[in-house]
Amino acid sequence: MTTEILIAGFGGQGILFAGKFLANKGLLEGRNLSWLPSYGPEMRGGTANCSVVLSDDPIGSPIVTNPDVLIVMNLPSLDKYENAVKTGGTIFVDSTLIKRKVNRTDVNVCYIPATALAQQNDMPTLANMIMIGKVIGECQVVKMDGMEDAVNKIVSARHAALKEINLKALKIGNDYKE
Numbered sequence: 001m002t003t004e005i006l007i008a009g010f011g012g013q014g015i016l017f018a019g020k021f022l023a024n025k026g027l028l029e030g031r032n033l034s035w036l037p038s039y040g041p042e043m044r045g046g047t048a049n050c051s052v053v054l055s056d057d058p059i060g061s062p063i064v065t066n067p068d069v070l071i072v073m074n075l076p077s078l079d080k081y082e083n084a085v086k087t088g089g090t091i092f093v094d095s096t097l098i099k100r101k102v103n104r105t106d107v108n109v110c111y112i113p114a115t116a117l118a119q120q121n122d123m124p125t126l127a128n129m130i131m132i133g134k135v136i137g138e139c140q141v142v143k144m145d146g147m148e149d150a151v152n153k154i155v156s157a158r159h160a161a162l163k164e165i166n167l168k169a170l171k172i173g174n175d176y177k178e
Contacts, residue, residue, distance in 0.1 A: 002055035003141050004064045007128075008081055009073025009094075011039055011048045014128035017154070018071070019050030021132060025142040025150040026054040034062035047076065054141055069139055071131050073097065073114070092135055094127060110138055112176055118169065126169035133173025144174060 005022065009015045016037045023035035032055045039048040051064035070085045071092045072078040078091075078098055085091055090108040096115035112134050114127035136142055142150075147170055148163075155163050 002053065002057065002059070003069060003139070004067045005052040005054070005069040005071070005135075005141065006049060006064050006067040006081060006084070007052070007071040007073075007131075008047075008049040008077035009128075010076075013048070013073045014125065015039075015048040015073065016050050018128040018132050019052045021129070021150060021154050022052045022054070022142060024153045025147070026052075028146060028149055028153070029142060031055060031142075032057060032059050034059050036062040036064075049077070049081075069135060069141065071135060073127065073131065075100065078102070090139060092131055092138075094131060096127075110134060111178060112173065114173065117172055117176065121168070121172060123165050123169055126165065129166050129169035130173035130176070133170035134176055135173075136170070137174040137176075144170075 007015050007019050019035055023033050026033040034053045036051040053059050066084055066086050068086055068089045070081050073094045075098050085107050087106045091102050092110045094114045095111040096113040102109045114130040117130050118124050118127040136144055147167055151163050151166050155166060
């Protein structure tokens with residue numbers, strides 16, 4: 001099984017961190033993977049996107065042009081990538097920041113107010129991990145078991161205090177019901 005994921009938003013939303021987390025979780029599960037970050041020259045406030053491919057087979061290319069899963073954290077990203085998603089794929093929309101609905105009817109859509117949930121739970125910088133928790137819950141791209149190991153790998157020792165809050169954000173997203 002191969003799942004191609006594209007995560008997009010603006011710099012400072014943790015787009016690359018979210019992709020790196022998924023890649024590390026896949027690695028811990030023994031999957032083949034690729035992680036390809038891309039961001040504009042501005043970093044914070046500029047555009048950022050990240051391609052992640054998780055597969056049981058060798059991966060031919062790290063480039064994701066037609067994702068199975070699209071995670072969008074701002075309106076320009078939805079406008080740019082909505083039509084690229086494969087028929088039958090899933091689009092995850094941060095409905096706090098994106099007010100318009102997905103126009104396509106041949107894809108599954110999940111609206112999650114990730115930014116609002118992050119603010120309500122006193123974790124304003126973790127909307128990205130709330131979105132990832134929802135993606136894992138809906139699409140099972142990786143398993144929920146062993147999240148601690150993946151968080152430990154990606155959160156540096158310098159930021160060790162943030163490990164628990166990242167796990168909490170994943171759980172909030174995973175448990176969220178529309």
